[in-house]
Amino acid sequence: MAVRRLNHAVLYVNGLQREVEFYTTTLGFEVRMEVPGQAAFLRSPGSVNDHDLGLFDIGTGRASGRPEVGLYHLAWEVGTLAELVEARQKLLDAGALVGESDHRLSKSLYARDPSGIEFEVLWRVPVEDWDEELAQGDDFTVPLDWQRTLSRWDNQQQTGAAAGSPT
Missing domain, CATH: 3.30.720.110 (Signal recognition particle alu RNA binding heterodimer, srp9/1)
Structure with missing residues (x-):
């Protein structure tokens, strides 16, 4: 098997609405589904994916019980x-x-x-x-x-x- 392209990414963020606004304004993503204050799933126009980007708000703290590894x-x-x-x-x-x-x-x-x-x-x-x-x-x-x-x-x-x- 070969990985061919990025299907979707999931990010922990601080400030969900600010992030949704940023990604929709700068890169043209569209909100596919949103759980207010908790998560948003965005898709690029014309994408065949259910979502290309998942955003999960962890607030100002860290995600409890999750490893503290970062994404470059x-x-x-x-x-x-x-x-x-x-x-x-x-x-x-x-x-x-x-x-x-x-x-x-x-x-x-x-x-x-x-x-x-x-x-x-x-x-x-x-x-x-x-x-x-x-x-x-x-x-x-x-x-x-x-x-x-x-x-x-x-x-x-x-x-x-x-x-x-x-x-």
């Missing part, structure tokens, strides 16, 4: 560079953007939600360009060069899941 980040994929540019602006407007990286095979934004949980929003480089991108240098992660990226690919070119890729 989650990564969600957008279909076009235009969508990545739009996500960047929304994250900037929210004061949430903390980094931008070129991972050769993806162009990535890093942000923190209101509870401080880091996540990534990425656009996948077309598979046919992978070899050329990997030949750009030995470092797999470099600062994202927006000028190069936007001049190299059509900002409406769909890749990854948006283009029907199963992986």
Whole structure:
């Protein structure tokens, strides 16, 4: 068996309504179901999943009896560079953007939600360009060069899941 993509993520958060507002406003998630003050299940428009993101409010304390391990980040994929540019602006407007990286095979934004949980929003480089991108240098992660990226690919070119890729 092979894991192909993120199906859903579940996060413990501090301030459920603030988190729901953040994820619906900045990333376009829709509320699928909500238990007021306790939990919300969000889905990306057009998703085939019941939910893509579950949020459970633990208040200002810790989740009782749960291990205190943390999540580094989650990564969600957008279909076009235009969508990545739009996500960047929304994250900037929210004061949430903390980094931008070129991972050769993806162009990535890093942000923190209101509870401080880091996540990534990425656009996948077309598979046919992978070899050329990997030949750009030995470092797999470099600062994202927006000028190069936007001049190299059509900002409406769909890749990854948006283009029907199963992986």
